[in-house]
Each structure stands twice: as C-alpha cells, then as structure tokens.
Amino acid sequence: MHAAPGHACPGHPESPRRLDRMQTWLNNPPYPEMLWLDHQPASEAEVMLVHPKSMLDDLKAACRMGPHELEPSPTYVTEASYQAALGAAGATLAVSRRILAEGRGRGFAIVRPPGHHAEPKQSMGFCLLNNIAIAAADAVAGGLGKAAILDFDAHHGNGTQAAFWNTPQVGYLSIHEEKLYPGTGRVDSASHAYGRIINIPLQAFSDTKAFMTLIEKVAAPWLRQLDAHMLFVSAGYDIHFSDPLTTSTLDTQGFFQLTQMLIRLAEEYCQGRILFVLEGGYDPQALADNVQACLAALCGRSDYPDHFGKSPGGRAMVGAQIENLILRHHLSED
Ligand SMILES: [Zn+2]
Numbered sequence: 570m571h572a573a574p575g576h577a578c579p580g581h582p583e584s585p586r587r588l589d590r591m592q593t594w595l596n597n598p599p600y601p602e603m604l605w606l607d608h609q610p611a612s613e614a615e616v617m618l619v620h621p622k623s624m625l626d627d628l629k630a631a632c633r634m635g636p637h638e639l640e641p642s643p644t645y646v647t648e649a650s651y652q653a654a655l656g657a658a659g660a661t662l663a664v665s666r667r668i669l670a671e672g673r674g675r676g677f678a679i680v681r682p683p684g685h686h687a688e689p690k691q692s693m694g695f696c697l698l699n700n701i702a703i704a705a706a707d708a709v710a711g712g713l714g715k716a717a718i719l720d721f722d723a724h725h726g727n728g729t730q731a732a733f734w735n736t737p738q739v740g741y742l743s744i745h746e747e748k749l750y751p752g753t754g755r756v757d758s759a760s761h762a763y764g765r766i767i768n769i770p771l772q773a774f775s776d777t778k779a780f781m782t783l784i785e786k787v788a789a790p791w792l793r794q795l796d797a798h799m800l801f802v803s804a805g806y807d808i809h810f811s812d813p814l815t816t817s818t819l820d821t822q823g824f825f826q827l828t829q830m831l832i833r834l835a836e837e838y839c840q841g842r843i844l845f846v847l848e849g850g851y852d853p854q855a856l857a858d859n860v861q862a863c864l865a866a867l868c869g870r871s872d873y874p875d876h877f878g879k880s881p882g883g884r885a886m887v888g889a890q891i892e893n894l895i896l897r898h899h900l901s902e903d
Pocket residue numbers: 722723724805807848849850
C-alpha cells in the first residue's frame with residue numbers, strides 16, 4: 570500500500586483520506602492469504618518506459634514550486650508529489666514483478682496518486698505518472714509477451730491508451746461513463762487498432778449487470794484473441810453508486826462478482842496472472858468496502874463489509890451495443 574500522505578490538497582477529492590480506512594490492514598490484513606510486499610520508489614529509468622525524461626523534469630520542477638494546480642481538472646502537486654508518484658509506480662512494479670517471478674498469482678497495488686489519465690508527456694486528471702502503464706511496459710520489456718489492460722474506472726483512461734497507441738504487445742479495453750472527463754474513449758476512436766484497443770462508453774446510471782455482460786461478451790473474446798499473458802486491471806471504484814463524481818450504479822457485491830469473473834478470465838487466458846491497480850473512487854468508506862470485496866475475491870473468500878448495500882438500480886441494457894462491438898472489433902464467440 571502506498572498512501573502518499575504528503576500529496577494532499579485541502580478540499581480535493583483525490584486525497585490521502587481515500588486510504589485512511591485501509592491503514593489498519595497493514596498490521597491486520599483482512600484475509601490471512603494477503604501478503605504485503607516491500608517496495609521502493611520507481612527509478613527514473615523504470616518510469617521512462619512510458620514517460621520521456623523531459624516530462625519527468627517538468628513534473629519535478631513543478632513540484633519544487635510548491636502546492637499549485639497543473640491544469641483545470643484540477644490536478645495538483647506539492648513538494649512531496651514527485652516522490653509520491655515514484656512511490657505509487659514503484660509499489661505497482663513490486664506487485665507486478667512478484668507475480669511475474671512466481672509465474673502466476675493475484676495482486677493488488679493499493680496506491681495513490683492514481684495513474685490512468687497521465688499521458689506519456691503530460692500529468693492530468695488527478696494522475697501524475699501512469700502506474701499501470703509503467704508496470705505493463707516493464708512486464709513486456711521483461712519478456713512477458715503480451716499484456717492486457719482492462720480499465721473499469723468511470724473515466725476513460727486516456728493516458729494508458731496513449732501509452733500503448735502503437736504497441737501491438739499491449740491491449741487496452743476501457744468501459745467508462747460517456748460524457749465524463751476527459752471526453753476521450755469514443756467507440757470509434759483507435760480505429761487503427763480495432764480488436765486490440767476497445768473503448769466502450771456507457772450511458773449514465775449503468776449497473777453491475779451492464780458491466781458483467783460486457784466483460785463476458787466483449788472482454789472475454791478480446792482477451793482470448795489478444796493472447797495476453799497477464800491481465801492488468803485499472804480498478805476505479807468511482808463506478809459505485811455512492812460516488813460523488815459519477816452516476817454509475819455498481820454496488821459492493823457487484824465489485825465482488827466482477828472480480829470473480831476477471832479472475833476466471835485470467836485463469837483461462839492469462840496463466841492465472843492478474844494485477845489490480847487502484848485508480849479512482851472518491852467516497853472513502855465505499856472505497857474501503859469495494860477494495861476489500863475485490864481482495865476477498867482475489868483471496869478466494871466471500872466475506873466482506875458492505876456499508877452501503879444494494880444499488881438503487883440502474884441501466885443494464887447493453888445488447889445492441891454488444892453486437893456493434895463484436896462486429897467492429899472482429900470478436901468471435903470461440
Ligand atoms: Zn475515475
């Protein structure tokens with residue numbers, strides 16, 4: 570876990586408070602199967618698998634100037650932010666490399682600041698360095714073969730997509746809420762890489778069933794055809810119905826079911842290698858419950874707290890969209 574307490578801005582939703590409720594897990598893991606890994610900050614050479622040196626120099630210089638906003642979304646930095654970002658990337662690398670070293674395994678990098686909006690040349694959208702992209706690029710550079718990144722955060726992971734826009738060894742599939750920040754991720758974007766880069770914008774109020782159906786009907790054949798050797802998951806919990814920034818309507822049980830399904834896919838198509846990396850999720854209590862529900866599934870357990878209960882309901886209809894996606898991306902059923 571990398572909570573980065575020095576990367577903080579009063580009143581900002583992406584705050585260290587997001588991980589407060591999980592701090593007790595460090596001494597008292599919710600499941601005995603869990604093992605915390607030691608981790609070092611990522612080196613600049615490791616980060617440069619995704620971000621050019623000029624970007625790192627600019628970010629370092631911006632942090633040296635003290636607390637201010639980098640862009641209107643707003644993305645903030647403080648004097649501590651550069652080290653915080655290297656720490657989040659390093660923690661993600663530690664879990665990823667452990668899975669690779671063991672040949673299989675399930676991991677979760679509980680880190681902040683998040684990463685999936687950070688483009689190779691620009692920090693944005695609360696994200697400074699792209700943690701999941703650095704880990705996937707590191708895995709590919711280390712001889713993994715192909716990597717798949719599935720992103721269920723409510724927002725499109727423009728940064729991850731940009732990092733692998735022309736990288737045949739990495740697939741990217743994003744399910745996100747349409748019309749939200751940053752406005753990228755249209756279904757017809759990335760037409761040069763149909764079948765490898767899949768963008769699925771969803772209507773507001775989409776629910777657990779919509780996500781489950783899309784993973785079964787679209788993500789499963791995408792993963793099979795990609796022939797990826799590890800599944801990286803950009804796990805954004807801002808699709809929970811309580812989240813203050815979005816309208817999606819998943820509930821905690823939905824995250825548990827979603828994780829079980831992703832584990833099954835990783836077992837079937839990725840030699841059992843699966844790594845969750847924390848992205849968004851801005852209601853701290855819901856975030857703790859939802860992360861724990863995913864940890865329960867990863868540990869083969871079924872007990873987890875749920876302070877919010879069942880979703881008030883939402884939209885589950887994605888049938889026509891699925892047909893369109895299957896045709897567009899040349900996905901086959903078997
Ligand atoms: Zn998000």
